Amino acid sequence: MKRILTMIAVAALSVLAANGQELANFARQQGTPVVSPEVKDGKVTFRLNANYATRVQLSGNWMANPWTGSEDMQKGPNGIWELTIDAPEPEIYTYNFIVDGVAVNDPLNNQVQRDGNRYLNMLFIPGERSENYYESQKQHGTLTYRWYDSPSLGISRRMAVYTPYGYENNPKQKYPVLYLLHGGGGDEEAWPSMGRAVQILDNLIEKGLAKPMIVVMPNGNANQRAAQTLKLPNDGKAQGVQNAYVNSLVKEIVPFIDKEYRTIAKADGRAIAGLSMGGGHTTAATLNYPGVFSYICPLSCGIRETEELDNQLLGIKKAGYKLYWIGVGKEDTGAYNGSKVLDEHLTKLGMPHTLYVSEDAHVWKNWRLYLNTFARLLFK
Amino acid sequence: MKRILTMIAVAALSVLAANGQELANFARQQGTPVVSPEVKDGKVTFRLNANYATRVQLSGNWMANPWTGSEDMQKGPNGIWELTIDAPEPEIYTYNFIVDGVAVNDPLNNQVQRDGNRYLNMLFIPGERSENYYESQKQHGTLTYRWYDSPSLGISRRMAVYTPYGYENNPKQKYPVLYLLHGGGGDEEAWPSMGRAVQILDNLIEKGLAKPMIVVMPNGNANQRAAQTLKLPNDGKAQGVQNAYVNSLVKEIVPFIDKEYRTIAKADGRAIAGLSMGGGHTTAATLNYPGVFSYICPLSCGIRETEELDNQLLGIKKAGYKLYWIGVGKEDTGAYNGSKVLDEHLTKLGMPHTLYVSEDAHVWKNWRLYLNTFARLLFK
Numbered sequence: 089m090k091r092i093l094t095m096i097a098v099a100a101l102s103v104l105a106a107n108g109q110e111l112a113n114f115a116r117q118q119g120t121p122v123v124s125p126e127v128k129d130g131k132v133t134f135r136l137n138a139n140y141a142t143r144v145q146l147s148g149n150w151m152a153n154p155w156t157g158s159e160d161m162q163k164g165p166n167g168i169w170e171l172t173i174d175a176p177e178p179e180i181y182t183y184n185f186i187v188d189g190v191a192v193n194d195p196l197n198n199q200v201q202r203d204g205n206r207y208l209n210m211l212f213i214p215g216e217r218s219e220n221y222y223e224s225q226k227q228h229g230t231l232t233y234r235w236y237d238s239p240s241l242g243i244s245r246r247m248a249v250y251t252p253y254g255y256e257n258n259p260k261q262k263y264p265v266l267y268l269l270h271g272g273g274g275d276e277e278a279w280p281s282m283g284r285a286v287q288i289l290d291n292l293i294e295k296g297l298a299k300p301m302i303v304v305m306p307n308g309n310a311n312q313r314a315a316q317t318l319k320l321p322n323d324g325k326a327q328g329v330q331n332a333y334v335n336s337l338v339k340e341i342v343p344f345i346d347k348e349y350r351t352i353a354k355a356d357g358r359a360i361a362g363l364s365m366g367g368g369h370t371t372a373a374t375l376n377y378p379g380v381f382s383y384i385c386p387l388s389c390g391i392r393e394t395e396e397l398d399n400q401l402l403g404i405k406k407a408g409y410k411l412y413w414i415g416v417g418k419e420d421t422g423a424y425n426g427s428k429v430l431d432e433h434l435t436k437l438g439m440p441h442t443l444y445v446s447e448d449a450h451v452w453k454n455w456r457l458y459l460n461t462f463a464r465l466l467f468k
Numbered sequence: 469m470k471r472i473l474t475m476i477a478v479a480a481l482s483v484l485a486a487n488g489q490e491l492a493n494f495a496r497q498q499g500t501p502v503v504s505p506e507v508k509d510g511k512v513t514f515r516l517n518a519n520y521a522t523r524v525q526l527s528g529n530w531m532a533n534p535w536t537g538s539e540d541m542q543k544g545p546n547g548i549w550e551l552t553i554d555a556p557e558p559e560i561y562t563y564n565f566i567v568d569g570v571a572v573n574d575p576l577n578n579q580v581q582r583d584g585n586r587y588l589n590m591l592f593i594p595g596e597r598s599e600n601y602y603e604s605q606k607q608h609g610t611l612t613y614r615w616y617d618s619p620s621l622g623i624s625r626r627m628a629v630y631t632p633y634g635y636e637n638n639p640k641q642k643y644p645v646l647y648l649l650h651g652g653g654g655d656e657e658a659w660p661s662m663g664r665a666v667q668i669l670d671n672l673i674e675k676g677l678a679k680p681m682i683v684v685m686p687n688g689n690a691n692q693r694a695a696q697t698l699k700l701p702n703d704g705k706a707q708g709v710q711n712a713y714v715n716s717l718v719k720e721i722v723p724f725i726d727k728e729y730r731t732i733a734k735a736d737g738r739a740i741a742g743l744s745m746g747g748g749h750t751t752a753a754t755l756n757y758p759g760v761f762s763y764i765c766p767l768s769c770g771i772r773e774t775e776e777l778d779n780q781l782l783g784i785k786k787a788g789y790k791l792y793w794i795g796v797g798k799e800d801t802g803a804y805n806g807s808k809v810l811d812e813h814l815t816k817l818g819m820p821h822t823l824y825v826s827e828d829a830h831v832w833k834n835w836r837l838y839l840n841t842f843a844r845l846l847f848k
Contacts, residue, residue, distance in 0.1 A: 231612070
């Protein structure tokens with residue numbers, strides 16, 4: 089990590105030295121070179137150059153209350169505020185500073201993630217649990233942002249598609265496909281960025297722990313054409329149409345992928361997984377369209393009991409499936425209870441499945457963990 | 469624009485309402501819904517909720533000094549600081565706030581660009597000059613992030629590749645290729661993000677103003693594997709090797725693209741353009757390897773006079789070329805003078821060319837303008 093931070097510092101200096109880009113206020117704000125965050129000997133030190141601030145706090149999602157927790161930083165010489173904490177367990181965390189009540193990103197950390205409309209710095213703590221969240225060493229798949237037409241939603245839309253290392257050079261090989269769905273507030277960039285889906289799949293495949301697979305990450309907001317466009321209205325026809333996105337996923341996206349990529353175009357070559365809202369899409373897609381996906385992984389969502397639920401689940405049983413894997417955090421009360429409901433129904437109906445209960449609640453920390461876990465079980 | 473801002477506000481509220489994502493400090497920081505930036509009737513209003521700040525400034529690159537300019541904002545009721553300015557001419561600008569001396573991004577604006585290690589908010593002013601910088605209405609090309617092996621540099625590396633709308637569905641059509649190079653401090657994400665290359669090409673092609681073309685945007689830092697990786701060292705073999713990246717571009721990247729994509733694999737099917745450092749790569753690649761690229765567009769760089777310069781330029785003349793287009797801002801003193809040197813040599817040698825002189829200096833505003841201008845001239 090020290091080498092990485094040195095690299096970042098060197099990169100920052102080279103930006104200062106280069107006249108190849110617009111420099112705006114960077115130099116003026118920074119003063120002397122400062123490193124933040126510095127991960128070393130089980131500690132993490134955060135630093136911010138803020139000589140005129142009266143109070144600076146650190147807020148991070150590893151704190152006891154990940155939404156509102158904060159700790160005061162101490163002003164040192166040269167106006168640099170500093171706080172050293174014990175490193176949390178290996179993972180990727182998010183944090184920001186609060187300067188006189190205003191949320192501020194760490195200008196010395198170029199690792200930033202967008203979660204919906206919010207930008208937060210990322211803190212990488214290396215270790216066994218997080219080792220697959222870094223770029224793999226050798227074999228890198230391809231990430232493609234591609235538009236497709238959705239006649240049922242009345243708009244063209246963007247999706248992210250991961251193809252594994254070797255896809256382009258093995259023109260006769262066919263690949264299974266994982267449809268990987270984001271949650272509320274997310275979009276087609278959520279799994280590639282916050283979810284580290286590319287890094288996780290690259291690592292698992294390079295290590296021989298997962299089958300080479302295509303991963304399709306569509307935009308689950310039925311009226312939205314793509315993340316962060318301007319001037320392209322959210323004017324799809326989905327408004328008020330029950331399961332509009334789920335229908336489009338099964339009837340439009342799956343055939344599009346089977347046409348455009350070298351897929352194993354049958355249920356045993358298809359997995360579906362999604363978190364929260366995307367978990368709802370996962371259960372709806374499989375309950376309403378049994379026999380399309382053989383691997384079913386609803387994450388952090390559970391299920392609502394309806395009169396048709398058992399009959400629909402029996403439809404899945406009858407069509408046949410290879411894996412039913414439910415992931416949920418034990419502190420994610422609503423989703424946990426809903427997952428128990430799903431677990432009980434599957435048990436009652438004699439349907440083999442896994443209920444994987446992790447620590448924590450409704451957080452990306454869990455969704456990365458789940459992907460890193462269930463991806464090893466797919467297509468085997 | 470009002471609708472867009474309403475959409476952003478609605479999206480922000482829906483993030484607040486959703487429990488599908490980690491909320492961190494967003495709700496706590498925001499208080500009542502506030503819109504920023506608001507573009508309306510020729511004015512732009514910026515707002516920041518910062519009740520405990522003693523001074524809040526706005527800094528934007530449309531100001532007289534784009535690097536250090538700032539204007540004080542006024543504190544209003546509810547602790548919301550505000551400043552209304554005359555809208556600058558249609559373009560994409562960057563800005564941030566300065567809260568008690570600390571640079572802060574606008575938390576209400578989800579349009580953010582990364583320039584090297586810095587994140588700045590984007591301000592879109594619509595108008596004729598900037599209309600191609602928004603997503604096109606109908607036909608969207610595909611953007612792919614792809615790794616390739618560079619034996620000469622000793623590492624595998626990532627590039628961005630744009631394929632135009634229709635590429636996937638016209639399997640017999642071959643396309644010309646524009647190699648589009650970034651400047652110092654940039655990487656393979658610079659042209660797709662700050663340069664709006666995807667939007668510009670989509671719009672020009674959709675309107676019939678440019679030929680459908682592939683655009684290859686490699687990483688021009690010869691020792692860097694890819695933008696923003698962690699744990700992947702910058703350990704290429706380029707250190708100290710003259711033109712290491714340029715050699716790799718011509719000898720490795722061009723053959724890779726010709727092998728992997730349906731290209732018009734000859735000089736008349738190849739253009740090369742680059743800004744600043746990438747302009748140096750453009751002149752070096754064409755001087756050292758005449759006859760590979762028929763369309764040559766060095767931007768904001770000029771040339772250094774050497775003893776071999778005329779002989780090398782005559783090599784290009786002898787090999788034949790279709791376009792030599794030099795773009796530079798009249799306030800970009802060093803690059804302007806260097807461009808005049810190139811202009812004079814080309815004139816002296818009887819080599820047809822264009823010297824396109826714009827306003828302003830060494831800024832993305834110019835590089836978007838140049839791409840939006842010279843792309844119409846390619847492959848015709």
